[in-house]
Amino acid sequence: MKSFTINHNDAGQRVSKFVEKTVPALPHTLLYKYFRLKRIKLNKKRCQPQDRLNEGDIIELYINDEFFGEGRQDLVFLKVPDKINIIYEDENILLVDKKPGLVVHEDDDNTPDTLINRILHYLYNKGEYNPEEENSFVPSLCNRIDRNTGGIVIAAKNAASLRILNQKIKDRELSKLYLCLVHGVPQPKSATLKDYLVKDSSRNQVRVFHKQVPNSKTIITSYKTLKTNGKVSLLEVDLKTGRTHQIRAHMAFYGHPLVGDTKYGTNSQNKGSGHSYQALYAYKLRFHFCTDGDILSYLDGKEFSVQSVDFANEL
Numbered sequence: 001m002k003s004f005t006i007n008h009n010d011a012g013q014r015v016s017k018f019v020e021k022t023v024p025a026l027p028h029t030l031l032y033k034y035f036r037l038k039r040i041k042l043n044k045k046r047c048q049p050q051d052r053l054n055e056g057d058i059i060e061l062y063i064n065d066e067f068f069g070e071g072r073q074d075l076v077f078l079k080v081p082d083k084i085n086i087i088y089e090d091e092n093i094l095l096v097d098k099k100p101g102l103v104v105h106e107d108d109d110n111t112p113d114t115l116i117n118r119i120l121h122y123l124y125n126k127g128e129y130n131p132e133e134e135n136s137f138v139p140s141l142c143n144r145i146d147r148n149t150g151g152i153v154i155a156a157k158n159a160a161s162l163r164i165l166n167q168k169i170k171d172r173e174l175s176k177l178y179l180c181l182v183h184g185v186p187q188p189k190s191a192t193l194k195d196y197l198v199k200d201s202s203r204n205q206v207r208v209f210h211k212q213v214p215n216s217k218t219i220i221t222s223y224k225t226l227k228t229n230g231k232v233s234l235l236e237v238d239l240k241t242g243r244t245h246q247i248r249a250h251m252a253f254y255g256h257p258l259v260g261d262t263k264y265g266t267n268s269q270n271k272g273s274g275h276s277y278q279a280l281y282a283y284k285l286r287f288h289f290c291t292d293g294d295i296l297s298y299l300d301g302k303e304f305s306v307q308s309v310d311f312a313n314e315l
Contacts, residue, residue: 002068006057009137009159015042016049018059021136026067039063075131077120080113084122087152088304092161092296094119094139095285097306100150100277104141116141119155128157142166143176146245151282152176152306164296168289175286178237178247179226181279181311182256183269185233190224193250197243205263206245208253219243221250227315232259234315248278259311279311 004010010018019031019040026034031049038046039062042053053059085097096119098104104115120139123129129139142154142165154174156162168174196209196216209216220240227234233256237247248264251257257265260275287293289300 001060001062004059004061004135006053006055006059007133007135008055010135011053011055011057012159012163013053013136014049015040015047015051015053015059018053018136019061023061023063023067026063034061034063076112077117077124080117080121082118082121082125084115084118087306092157093165093299094123094155094157095304096153096155098145098150098153100148103147104144104153107147115153116155123157137162142169145282148277149280149282150306150309151178152285152304154285160295164294168287168293168296171290173287173289173291175288176239176282177284177286178239179281179283179309179312180235180237180247180251181259181275181314182233182235182251183231183259183265184256185228185230186223186225186235186251186254186256192220192222192240193254194218194220195250195253197246197249199244206243206249208249217241217243219246219250221246223251229315232315234312247280275311281306281309281311283309283312 004022006018016031016035019026034040035047035049041047041060041062042051043058044060085099086094087097088095096115098115102113102115103111106112106114120129123139131138137159139155139157140162142156142162145151145153154165156165165174196212197206197219198209198213198216199206208219218241222238222240223235225233226236235251239246245264248258248261252261252264257269259273259279260270261278262270284303284305286303287299287301289297293300
């Protein structure tokens with residue numbers, strides 16, 4: 001039997017969710033069987049999977065040791081640098097300027113040097129995260145950016161902030177603005193584009209259509225031209241929907257692929273451009289809450305931006 005005392009980062013979640021995080025090797029079929037057999041207890045009593053946890057509660061798990069493994073944390077994040085580019089930080093959140101080339105989570109290459117591992121190392125060194133003191137929570141990213149795209153990534157330091165931010169993002173109460181460098185001069189110079197996107201996971205690519213097709217999803221992209229030299233143009237883009245590769249595929253669909261983007265552009269277009277990856281940066285973040293922000297209410301109305309974007313100065 002193993003016993004866990006619920007802390008502030010565990011509170012508020014369902015008992016079943018807590019057990020899934022604490023004993024990830026336990027099959028779902030056994031999880032719910034153990035609830036029926038009273039091998040999962042809350043404050044010495046039988047409990048249901050949907051029961052909510054409160055700080056100070058005691059969870060007892062009468063589960064075979066084999067499902068717990070030898071250790072819940074291998075501290076792999078200590079093997080990577082703790083260097084991150086911080087835009088803003090308080091006791092609840094961290095805004096980081098991710099540079100192109102760094103992955104946010106482990107990918108198919110299983111590289112340990114990821115943005116989240118760097119953040120965990122940074123918080124560990126500050127004394128704000130200790131896996132030995134946590135039952136089920138790990139500081140987490142609230143949004144993702146492709147390896148070769150740079151920009152602002154939001155990290156939640158505690159469970160309450162993570163829940164709030166995930167809901168705010170889902171309800172579109174946060175806005176991210178992007179800068180991108182495209183080939184040509186879009187006409188008109190400002191517009192809102194609405195089309196349909198189909199994702200091809202096998203090729204890690206998407207296709208855009210003017211009309212709905214099977215498995216398509218609506219995409220809405222607003223852009224305005226900030227500068228142009230007639231050959232390339234600097235755009236500010238506001239995503240109204242957030243689909244895979246939306247900006248890259250949508251602008252290419254209208255004849256203006258991003259500079260450096262060979263997935264949706266061509267090698268001949270990018271020859272001599274000096275860009276080895278797409279010129280795209282999530283450079284500005286706005287909080288505009290329509291509902292109560294609870295412990296994050298102080299962020300409502302605030303705007304954050306990166307200090308500089310290299311390709312923005314090319315024109």
